Amino acid sequence: MTRLTPLVSILILLFLYSGCSRDPLQEPIVKSIPKTPENQSSKNAPLQNLPIESSNELIVQFKQGVSTVQKQAIRQRYEVKTYQTCNCSNQQIEKWEFKEGIDIEGRKGQITQDDVGIESVDNEFSYLMEAVTTGWIPYSQSPDLIRSRTKANNAGITIAILDTGIHLQKLPVSTPFLYNPGRNTTTLHTDIRVRRNQSPFVQSSQRPRTPCSYNGQTEISGWDFVNHDFDTFDDHGHGTKVANVIITNMENEQINNYQILPVKVMNDQGKGSYFDLICGYIYASKKESVSIINMSFGWYNTPFVLLPKLMSENTHITHITSAGNSNKNTDFYPHYPSAYPFDNIIAVGSFNEGKDGKVSFSNYGRNSVDFLSLGTAVPIEDNLGDISYAYGTSFAAPFVAVKAAKHKIDFNETPLEITNRIYTNGTPVSFPTFTKYNVIVE
Incomplete structure (x- = not known):
């Protein structure tokens, strides 16, 4: 795929998310039917693996150089209830939890507009793999x-x-x-x-x-x-x-x-x-x-x-x-x-x-x-x-x-x-x- 600038990439992703009016490509001819895959579904079936967004959590990326004291002040500004950092990797990334009932999209927009040491803000969500479990009994590898x-x-x-x-x-x-x-x-x-x-x-x-x-x-x-x-x-x-x-x-x-x-x-x-x-x-x-x-x-x-x-x-x-x-x-x-x-x-x-x-x-x-x-x-x-x-x-x-x-x-x-x-x-x-x-x- 052709290398794109970050701005063009974001615009393309937003376009894909909003959909488009063109007719889909002609469906390919399937000449053999396999055994059951991870999650077999027909071409007309609704999409099953849609992300489930959290109603009171966001993920933020601090700008480079933001100090620990500044981070704490920013959390207090947005009334963050609890926060979590990544193990073993980047202290710029945090997951913020807010009180129940918050307008999470409104808070996300506020953080984006204020530009107070935050480089990026994103929704937290869960997703499910298109696969079945094996039934393996959990145990610890020594x-x-x-x-x-x-x-x-x-x-x-x-x-x-x-x-x-x-x-x-x-x-x-x-x-x-x-x-x-x-x-x-x-x-x-x-x-x-x-x-x-x-x-x-x-x-x-x-x-x-x-x-x-x-x-x-x-x-x-x-x-x-x-x-x-x-x-x-x-x-x-x-x-x-x-x-x-x-x-x-x-x-x-x-x-x-x-x-x-x-x-x-x-x-x-x-x-x-x-x-x-x-x-x-x-x-x-x-x-x-x-x-x-x-x-x-x-x-x-x-x-x-x-x-x-x-x-x-x-x-x-x-x-x-x-x-x-x-x-x-x-x-x-x-x-x-x-x-x-x-x-x-x-x-x-x-x-x-x-x-x-x-x-x-x-x-x-x-x-x-x-x-x-x-x-x-x-x-x-x-x-x-x-x-x-x-x-x-x-x-x-x-x-x-x-x-x-x-x-x-x-x-x-x-x-x-x-x-x-x-x-x-x-x-x-x-x-x-x-x-x-x-x-x-x-």
Whole structure:
């Protein structure tokens, strides 16, 4: 997608939110009907995953340089009842709670107009993942187990997975693959373009990095923004499947110079809050060597403000997003974050099992969805060697994340260059994909 200025981007997002009068694109022909996806729905069904906005909470971003004393004065000015800051990341972001019955939109408008040290203000909301739970019994992953899966030193690139966490004992690997927050030995050089015959890796500083600490908890690898601790255990199942697809396909591509950073931003029911998502995103984007963030979730209709602002600012990160599972043209029924109009976002739908059409549940859009990949009957092998099958664009996205990782490692390219290379190396098809690029990614 073409790089847009922040002002133009906001205007486009507001336009998408307000709708448009053009007729939708002709519906694609579905040539095979898959097994039940994460949430199968017909093209005429109402959108199910709409954000539920809080009636008495807002998220604010302070301007740089606002002191602790000034922040307290600003909270008092707007009669903030309680406030919450992000764990491990950015003290500029706070969630404010007001008394019940407040006119939350009026207060939001007042804060925006007053311009007293606030850079951005946004609604708090909750959203529900288009997925079913696994019924896994919650338990704690011991620090020793997490350390045994954590790399001694990071190398190459880091793929952050914002999701429901990872169940380490359900993965078919026992070798270290998790991000080490303490020290790096080699990282991708991100300051200059790597030329032919030059290594894309350079030695980095040996100085230790300070892991996150909060309320007596110290980061080992990743962070749980739902329960506010170091254990990113997946009590839902979705994040583990996404990680499984990435690990399996990185092995298929013979890539081993990478690590995964698990960031838990959704609970055991697949429900997430916008504030936890914002905090988790900032945490991941600030980590050294994070070049790719996989975001296999979303909601419809309302773009909001803070997340697209943050994503557009991190121009070095390739964001891989799932397009959604409602068989909707997201040019006209926008699904976020996949429909944000920035060139560092890749939106992924799914082709069918016969590879001769779009699968029935996948969203599509010639402007808002970039590629189709495998999102039906995706094999998931667990630690016992048993194989189950996953359905949904959530599991198409990590296939593309692996391709993006390969191109980043091989060529150290920008997100837009990575997108173009994925297109160049995609499989041309004769059927209409109803996406921006008429190729599939295998």
